Amino acid sequence: MKRALALLVVVLGLSTAASAQAWRSYFKTTSAAKAAPACEVLAPVVVGGTQGYADALSGKCFVSIHPTATTNMVYRDYALFDEGLLMVFSSYGEGEGPDMTSAREFFFFPRTHALHLEMNAAAKTISVVMADGGRATFDPATAQISGLDRGSVTVSPRIDRSERGGVEISGYQGLLLDAGFRLGELPSGLPNGQSTFRSAQGQLCTVTNSEIFVYKDRDRALKYDDPGLSAFLKTRCPALHVGF
Numbered sequence: 001m002k003r004a005l006a007l008l009v010v011v012l013g014l015s016t017a018a019s020a021q022a023w024r025s026y027f028k029t030t031s032a033a034k035a036a037p038a039c040e041v042l043a044p045v046v047v048g049g050t051q052g053y054a055d056a057l058s059g060k061c062f063v064s065i066h067p068t069a070t071t072n073m074v075y076r077d078y079a080l081f082d083e084g085l086l087m088v089f090s091s092y093g094e095g096e097g098p099d100m101t102s103a104r105e106f107f108f109f110p111r112t113h114a115l116h117l118e119m120n121a122a123a124k125t126i127s128v129v130m131a132d133g134g135r136a137t138f139d140p141a142t143a144q145i146s147g148l149d150r151g152s153v154t155v156s157p158r159i160d161r162s163e164r165g166g167v168e169i170s171g172y173q174g175l176l177l178d179a180g181f182r183l184g185e186l187p188s189g190l191p192n193g194q195s196t197f198r199s200a201q202g203q204l205c206t207v208t209n210s211e212i213f214v215y216k217d218r219d220r221a222l223k224y225d226d227p228g229l230s231a232f233l234k235t236r237c238p239a240l241h242v243g244f
Contacts, residue, residue: 023079023089026103026186027058028218039082045119047126048140054117058219063117063128067143076159076166078138078145083222084111084131084177087186088165098184104165105179105188108132108150108172110226110244132174150174173200175242179209188213189220197233197240205237 039061042054046068054063061082067075073094079087088104108130116129126138134149144155151172156163164181179195180187187193191210198204212232213220224232230242 022091022101023064023077023087023103024057026087026089026189027060040114040116042117045121047119047121048124050119050126050138050140050143052117052119052126052128052138054115061115063115065126065128065138065143065145074159077143080115080128080130080136082111082115082131084108086130086136088167090159090163090165092159092161099161100184102161102165102181102183103186104167104181105186106169107177107179107222108134109175109177109229134174148172151176172198175199175244177212186220189215191215197237199241200243201241203240205233205240207236211236 039056040054041056042052044051044053049068051066051068052064054061056062063080064077065079066077070091073091076088076090079089081087084107086106086108090102092100092102109132111131113129113131113133115131118125118127118129120126124140126140128136128138130136132150136145136149137147138144139146145153145167146155147153148169152170154168154170156166159166161183169176176198177195178198180193182190188195188209191213193209194206195209195212196204196206212223212229214223222229226244230244233240233242
């Protein structure tokens, strides 16, 4: 039903937030008791072929970047969260089932800034100040990420399961956590799965998800604030240069 509604929105040519909500199903917590911080809230704005907006979801601030036009529900969009997450969400078509969508997750540390979306129709620019203070820029024609202040990004033109999200980040000048790729759910949602930290110097350390995420009521959250994460990694990954 949700995918049918999203398809109807696209067919009717309506540029609304409803068309960018498929990734919400990956976040299970719906408890109103979980208070959200003071989040930037911006109604949907369209620049070129891209819709962006900012809001809160289950106690997390987020920014959504979504193409306004899709073909047969095949698209790639993005959600950025105040926990440091950049999620690459892909939809592979109109059908139902766990193999019809996917997520690739990157977390950036330290988290020092509030999320901020900037969409300038006159200048035809779109950017998001991420939780690490760096700016991610997006191509308004395609809604695809085109640059990072603190690293390099490459985007595959193909939206296919074999591309594993189709976005890769290199040379990030901070601490990056690559939680990987998964069909139908968040990769970090697997307690026994693995995620890899990468330092600015290129050092790697792979950990089991349950070491860094806490799981409750089918939801997951990072266990540590930045000081706690730094202390954990200095013991768990002593060769990794944390940098904060």
